[in-house]
Amino acid sequence: xxxxxxxxxxxxxxxxxxxxxxxxxxxxxxxxxxxxxxxxxxxxxxxxxxxxxxxxxxxxxxxxxxxxxxxxxxxxxxxxxxxxxxxxxxxxxxxxxxxxxxxxxxxxxxxxxxxxxxxxxxxxxxxxxxxxxxxxxxxxxxxxxxxxxxxxxxxxxxxxxxxxxxxxxxxxxxxxxxxxxxxxxxxxxxxxxxxxxxxxxxxxxxxxxxxxxxxxxxxxxxxxxxxxxxxxxxxxxxxxxxxxxxxxxxxxxxxxxxxxxxxxxxxxxxxxxxxxxxxxxxxxxxxxxxxxxxxxxxxxxxxxxxxxxxxxxxxxxxxxxxxxxxxxxxxxxxxxxxxxxxxxxxxxxxxxxxxxxxxxxxxxxxxxxxxxxxxxxxxxxxxxxxxxxxxxxxxxxxxxxxxxxxxxxxxxxxxxxxxxxxxxxxxxxxxxxxxxxxxxxxxxxxxxxxxxxxxxxxxxxxxxxxxxxxxxxxxxxxxxxxxxxxxxxxxxxxxxxxxxxxxxxxxxxxxxxxxxxxxxxxxxxxxxxxxxxxxxxxxxxxxxxxxxxxxxxxxxxxxxxxxxxxxxxxxxxxxxxxxxxxxxxxxxxxxxxxxxxxxxxxxxxxxxxxxxxxxxxxxxxxxxxxxxxxxxx
Amino acid sequence: xxxxxxxxxxxxxxxxxxxxxxxxxxxxxxxxxxxxxxxxxxxxxxxxxxxxxxxxxxxxxxxxxxxxxxxxxxxxxxxxxxxxxxxxxxxxxxxxxxxxxxxxxxxxxxxxxxxxxxxxxxxxxxxxxxxxxxxxxxxxxxxxxxxxxxxxxxxxxxxxxxxxxxxxxxxxxxxxxxxxxxxxxxxxxxxxxxxxxxxxxxxxxxxxxxxx
Numbered sequence: 044x045x046x047x048x049x050x051x052x053x054x055x056x057x058x059x060x061x062x063x064x065x066x067x068x069x070x071x072x073x074x075x076x077x078x079x080x081x082x083x084x085x086x087x088x089x090x091x092x093x094x095x096x097x098x099x100x101x102x103x104x105x106x107x108x109x110x111x112x113x114x115x116x117x118x119x120x121x122x123x124x125x126x127x128x129x130x131x132x133x134x135x136x137x138x139x140x141x142x143x144x145x146x147x148x149x150x151x152x153x154x155x156x157x158x159x160x161x162x163x164x165x166x167x168x169x170x171x172x173x174x175x176x177x178x179x180x181x182x183x184x185x186x187x188x189x190x191x192x193x194x195x196x197x198x199x200x201x202x203x204x205x206x207x208x209x210x211x212x213x214x215x216x217x218x219x220x221x222x223x224x225x226x227x228x229x230x231x232x233x234x235x236x237x238x239x240x241x242x243x244x245x246x247x248x249x250x251x252x253x254x255x256x257x258x259x260x261x262x263x264x265x266x267x268x269x270x271x272x273x274x275x276x277x278x279x280x281x282x283x284x285x286x287x288x289x290x291x292x293x294x295x296x297x298x299x300x301x302x303x304x305x306x307x308x309x310x311x312x313x314x315x316x317x318x319x320x321x322x323x324x325x326x327x328x329x330x331x332x333x334x335x336x337x338x339x340x341x342x343x344x345x346x347x348x349x350x351x352x353x354x355x356x357x358x359x360x361x362x363x364x365x366x367x368x369x370x371x372x373x374x375x376x377x378x379x380x381x382x383x384x385x386x387x388x389x390x391x392x393x394x395x396x397x398x399x400x401x402x403x404x405x406x407x408x409x410x411x412x413x414x415x416x417x418x419x420x421x422x423x424x425x426x427x428x429x430x431x432x433x434x435x436x437x438x439x440x441x442x443x444x445x446x447x448x449x450x451x452x453x454x455x456x457x458x459x460x461x462x463x464x465x466x467x468x469x470x471x472x473x474x475x476x477x478x479x480x481x482x483x484x485x486x487x488x489x490x491x492x493x494x495x496x497x498x499x500x501x502x503x504x505x506x507x508x509x510x511x512x513x514x515x516x517x518x519x520x521x522x523x524x525x526x527x528x529x530x531x532x533x534x535x536x537x538x539x540x541x542x543x544x545x546x547x548x549x550x551x552x553x554x555x556x557x558x559x560x561x562x563x564x565x566x567x568x569x570x571x572x573x574x575x576x577x578x579x580x581x582x583x584x585x586x587x588x589x590x591x592x593x594x595x596x597x598x599x600x601x602x603x604x605x606x607x608x609x610x611x612x613x614x615x616x617x618x619x620x621x622x623x624x625x626x627x628x629x630x631x632x633x634x635x636x637x638x639x640x641x642x643x644x645x646x647x648x649x650x651x652x653x654x655x656x657x658x659x660x661x662x663x664x665x666x667x668x669x670x671x672x673x674x675x676x
Numbered sequence: 677x678x679x680x681x682x683x684x685x686x687x688x689x690x691x692x693x694x695x696x697x698x699x700x701x702x703x704x705x706x707x708x709x710x711x712x713x714x715x716x717x718x719x720x721x722x723x724x725x726x727x728x729x730x731x732x733x734x735x736x737x738x739x740x741x742x743x744x745x746x747x748x749x750x751x752x753x754x755x756x757x758x759x760x761x762x763x764x765x766x767x768x769x770x771x772x773x774x775x776x777x778x779x780x781x782x783x784x785x786x787x788x789x790x791x792x793x794x795x796x797x798x799x800x801x802x803x804x805x806x807x808x809x810x811x812x813x814x815x816x817x818x819x820x821x822x823x824x825x826x827x828x829x830x831x832x833x834x835x836x837x838x839x840x841x842x843x844x845x846x847x848x849x850x851x852x853x854x855x856x857x858x859x860x861x862x863x864x865x866x867x868x869x870x871x872x873x874x875x876x877x878x879x880x881x882x883x884x885x886x887x888x
Contacts, residue, residue, distance in 0.1 A: 291823050358771030358824040359798045508688060509733060524728040549731035556733070645773050645797070654776065655740040658733035 055135060060142045074100055074130035074141055079281050085143065091131035091281070093117070098130035104139030163621045163628060165267040168387070169231045169335045171245045172198060176224040187216040191228060192235070207235040211383050214238060229334045229382065237382030239331040246270070246332045248315055249619035251399065252307060252340030252348055253277060254286050254423065255449075255458075258616050259314035260623075261322075264335060267624040270328075271318045278306040279347070285423060285446070286343040290353045304350045308377030311338075315378070329381075336373060336386040337623035339615050341397035341424065342366070345388050349376060361394040368633060387629065389622055390636035395441035400426040401635050402618025403582045405628060407611055410437055410635050414577035417562065419600075420614070421448055421585050425558050428639070429565045437635070438569055440642040442561040447554040448489040448585050453547045454526075457486035462536050464491035464529070465588060469498045476530060483536030487529075487543070490588040495543045496551045497593035499527060500660045507660045509552045511545050555599035556657035561644055562601055563653050568642060576606045582614035598661040678705075678713040685717025686724070688734060690741045693717075697748050707752035714745050718787035722872050735871055736776065739783035746786070760791035762882035763813035767795030767804060769820045769828035777851060777871070778819040784871040785817075785878060801832040805839045814885050815878045816845050818864070821852045826862055833863040846881040850874055 057077045058065045068077045075098060078085045085098050093113030103126060110123050111132045118127050130141075176194050177183060185193065192205040207215070215238050218226050222241060229237035229245055245264040250257065258274040282303060283289050293300040315333060322328050338348065342363050346353040349369060355362040369388040373380050389398035400420060404410055409418050409430040418428040425444045430437050450456030450463070457463050462485040466477040476491075478484045487495060499505045504515045504527060511518045511525040518527050521544060530541040566573070579600065581587070591608045594600040600608075611617075621628045644650050677700060684692040693714070700710050721738040724730040764785055768778045775797045782794045793811050795803060808816060816836070818829050829849055836842050847864040850873070859867040865881075868874045 287823070358822060359773045508737070509731075510729075545728075546731065549733055552731075552733045645775060651736075651776060651779055652740050652743075655733075655736040658736060 056138045057135060058140050060140055068135070070136050071134055074098075074102065074128065074133045074135060075281065077135060077141070078130060078143075085130050085281060091283070093129055093132045095284075096129065097284075099127055099144060100130045100133070101126045101142040101144070102128045102133055102135070102139055103142065104135075104137060106137035107139065108134055108136060163267060163625050165265065166625045166627055167245070167247065167264040167335060167623070168626050168629070169229050169236065169245055169247070169264060171243075171265065172228050172230060173241055174219075174224070174226050174228055175241075176219070178224050187219055188212050190224075191215065191219065195228070195230070203233050205230075205233055205235055208383050211235060211237065214381070231335075231385060234383075236384060237331065237334050239329065239382075243329070243332050245334045246328060247335035247337065247623045248311075248318065248333060249616065249623040250311055250314070250336065250338045250340075251402075251613065251616040251619050252311075252338065252344040253399075253615075254341070254344065255280065255284075257307065257310050257314065258613060259311065259318060260616065260620050261315075261318040261333075262620060262624055264624055269620065271321045273314060273317050273321065275310055275314060277344075278310050279303055282306075284451070286341070287357070289347060290343055290357050293347055293353055294357065300347070300350055300353075303347050305377060307344075307348045312378050315380070331381040333380055334382055334384055335623060336378070336384060337619050338386055338388045339398040339402040339619040339622075341399050342391045342394050343397075345369075345391065345398055349388065356394050363391060363394045366391040366393060366636060368629065368636075387622070389619065389629070389632045392439050392636055392639045393441075393641045395424060396426050396439045396639070396641060398632075399615035399618075400428065400439065401632050401639075402616075402622065403580075403611075403614040404428050404430070404437070404618070404635050404639075405621060405632050406614040406617035407580045407582070407609075409580065410631070410638060412578075415571065415575050416578040416580060417565075417576055417603075417606075418580045418582060418614075419558070419562070419586065420582040421558060421589070421599075422583055423449060423451075425561070427558075427561050427565060429562075429569055429571065431569060431571065434569075435638075436569060437639045438565050438642055439639045440561050440565055440644050442557045442644055444554040444557045445550070447492065447547075447550040448589075450486065450488045450492065452550050453487060453492055454544045455486045455529075455541050456492060456547070457488055459488040459490075459584070459588070462486070463488035464495075464541070466590065467491060467494035467498050467529070469502055474498070474529065484530050484534070484541055485536040486541065488588075489585050490590060492543070492547070492551060493589050493597065493599065494593045495527075495529060496548055497590070497596040499543070499548070500597055505548060505660070507662055509548050509658065509660065511548070551597070552658040555594075555597055556654050559598050559601070559657040560650060560653035563657065564644055564647050564650055565642060566601075567649075568647070573601060574604050576603045578609060579603060579606045580609045580611050580614070582611050584613065586610055587612050596661075598657060598659070602661070678709065681710070681713045682717045682720065685714055685738070685741060685745075686720035688721070688737045688741065690737070690744065693741050694744055694748065697745055701748070701752065707749045711745075711749055711753065714742060715787045715789060718742055718784065722784060722875065725870070726872055732780070732870075735780045735784070739780050742783050742787050761789045761879070762815065762885070763791045763793070763811050764815040764817060764878050765793045765795065765804065765807045765811060765813045766817040767799035767807075767819070768797040769818050769825050769832060770798055770800045771828050772820045772822045772825040772851075773797045774819070774821040774851070777821070780871045781817060781819065781850065781874045784875050788875050788879060790878060790882070801828065801835040804832050805835050805841065808836065808841055808845055809839070814845055815881055816847045817874055817878070818847065818849045819851045820849070820854070823853065825851065826858055829858075829862040829864065846877075846885075848874060848877045 053070050054067050055070050066080050075091050096117030114129045114132050174194050225241045247262050247264045249260045261271040282292050293303050351364040368390040370385050373384040373386050391397045409416050416430050420426045423446050426441045428439045461480040462482040463479045464476045464484045464487045468475045524545045526542040526544040532540045587610050595602045681696045785792045848866050849864045850868045854867050
């Protein structure tokens with residue numbers, strides 16, 4: 044037997060390739076745990092339970108324990124022979140080198156940051172005041188804090204009873220003396236929340252916490268201009284791809300809930316530093332100028348961020364701890380800033396219709412514009428809003444469409460990373476595929492999956508029930524049933540065929556049926572006819588990249604005769620930005636939260652029938668090349 | 677004509693199925709033979725599912741068609757019900773509201789000529805016990821997709837034991853993440869990965885029960 048290589052404390056050294064990150068962990072840790080320790084984000088869709096087989100890595104070194112049963116199931120014999128392992132299952136007993144393939148490394152996805160921006164009257168909650176006070180003398184012996192608030196009151200013409208934390212008074216006193224009583228203070232309501240060198244502008248950060256990514260934007264609170272944007276994958280991803288796995292983890296105890304909260308909180312702190320660093324002149328903006336934060340996310344994400352008990356989100360009747368807007372001191376939620384900054388979390392509508400959906404409605408003005416509109420944010424959990432402002436009606440619903448649209452549960456599905464097929468067209472010359480970054484294809488991302496299925500339906504390779512037709516070219520018998528060959532091994536990036544299987548098609552049918560049946564149910568309930576709808580807004584990353592024609596062809600989206608289809612980008616982020624720079628928008632968000640009626644689809648008598656019917660492909664297809672008014676922002 | 681009905685159902689052609697059923701009823705065919713033909717069609721659907729030719733979406737559709745047929749036949753069947761192969765109670769457990777899979781199971785069990793009591797979703801343990809007492813059913817099917825649903829299943833099994841019914845009732849569970857491990861933890865007799873498995877289990881248990 045080999046003697047395990049380890050030092051006295053029982054720790055081992057792991058190096059991750061090709062990045063070159065090194066980490067020391069205790070012997071017996073899994074590769075996934077070591078990766079987390081090293082701050083790497085590995086894909087672990089199933090939450091590290093050995094089920095999804097996505098966290099493949101190659102482990103090189105000696106004394107590596109034999110593959111577990113889960114690994115033998117997920118990996119082929121050849122793969123195991125070449126040292127491939129599942130990061131979540133493979134334990135490390137000695138020093139090792141771990142090679143992480145591109146497909147396993149989570150942080151190369153394309154992040155989508157921009158959305159359509161409505162014009163907003165800038166009216167931020169936090170205001171700047173330039174103070175130029177007289178230094179104290181024997182005759183003018185007012186204390187420091189009162190000296191500054193006296194200037195404020197004379198400037199504002201009121202008699203406000205200002206207050207501040209001890210921490211701020213400490214900083215204020217010091218800065219006032221150092222700057223010879225010329226400084227800038229920031230107020231929020233009747234509180235002094237910050238101070239900095241004279242003449243610096245107040246900045247704010249809007250944050251959209253998504254299940255897979257966190258996007259952040261730096262804005263000037265006085266002009267409303269966006270100064271910088273950046274995004275990172277949600278670090279919670281190593282605790283499970285889907286939010287349920289994360290909620291279950293948080294439910295295990297206080298420590299686990301804190302762990303998940305810290306993940307996001309640290310991520311946001313990191314984003315704030317990055318935002319400031321990316322400014323053209325980083326020296327001109329300091330973290331003491333960041334004086335307001337506005338956060339959106341689905342209800343589970345905001346609960347995990349705020350460390351609110353999320354148990355209620357896990358079981359019927361699905362109740363959130365709160366759906367109201369929350370204002371909390373940044374320091375209390377682990378975001379370290381020099382000033383006493385508050386974080387404003389937008390209100391939600393329900394357990395599955397979160398602040399991100401409120402922000403989407405706000406950003407697109409669905410609640411206030413003059414026409415009938417549908418807003419759809421397609422994702423693992425899809426949220427839908429139907430607004431009929433003339434009737435004072437705003438219906439919302441959520442439906443679990445599953446991960447098929449993000450490339451999950453699809454044999455050759457993958458996230459939107461380089462080499463993912465994102466578009467497919469069927470031309471006279473055959474199939475043409477377009478991949479992300481124009482790299483050789485290695486799999487299909489969500490929009491590619493939709494295009495593939497639409498192409499199969501439009502070329503007659505599947506019938507309206509979704510069954511592959513054996514006599515059509517490209518259809519063949521695979522290892523687990525029928526499949527359609529999309530890219531031959533010789534043309535792919537990894538030397539293997541890329542196919543879409545009958546099982547994949549079935550997954551897409553179920554996912555698109557969930558969305559279609561939900562939309563249909565909202566239309567029926569509100570007695571809305573297809574031709575009454577003026578606008579269909581598609582929000583979110585997937586909604587931005589999907590092909591509208593393909594989506595209509597397979598019945599994912601309704602074919603609305605009079606509607607314009609708008610792909611609005613990250614509308615949730617846009618809404619967060621609007622609420623960051625405008626108190627009026629925060630009020631509107633609360634109004635949306637109160638106005639919205641949540642429809643429980645499962646309680647609707649006909650929902651399951653709608654769902655079954657919607658799994659089929661629509662026979663009355665739009666004509667090829669029909670001129671549907673389409674805008675893309 | 678009934679051959680056509682079996683085929684239309686197996687092919688999931690709802691309009692055709694309903695048209696044939698209406699014609700047959702108008703032509704005086706006994707509702708019971710129509711029902712049996714539909715049951716045969718459903719069996720074919722189940723077989724194709726097992727052969728990987730049909731998928732969950734097809735099961736959902738077949739269930740819907742069977743439900744429509746059931747509604748058409750109901751007024752004619754009341755006097756002439758065929759002897760049921762046994763009674764089964766089914767529901768989605770407390771704390772869970774997923775009913776798509778559960779509904780497929782209910783429809784498949786019904787098409788296998790079982791007398792099914794469907795308690796719906798979010799069913800508290802006590803309601804399962806009451807239903808078992810009322811219907812005298814010897815098979816219970818519990819469904820749940822959420823991890824928390826397993827606690828409810830466990831609790832229900834415990835309550836059935838306390839009610840002194842455990843020896844008389846065989847319990848099967850199903851739902852996305854359910855497997856042998858869950859089955860053991862929950863204390864059920866067996867588990868099924870799909871609706872066909874549920875039908876197979878129920879039929880086996882009821883046949884064995886009938887012989888002893």
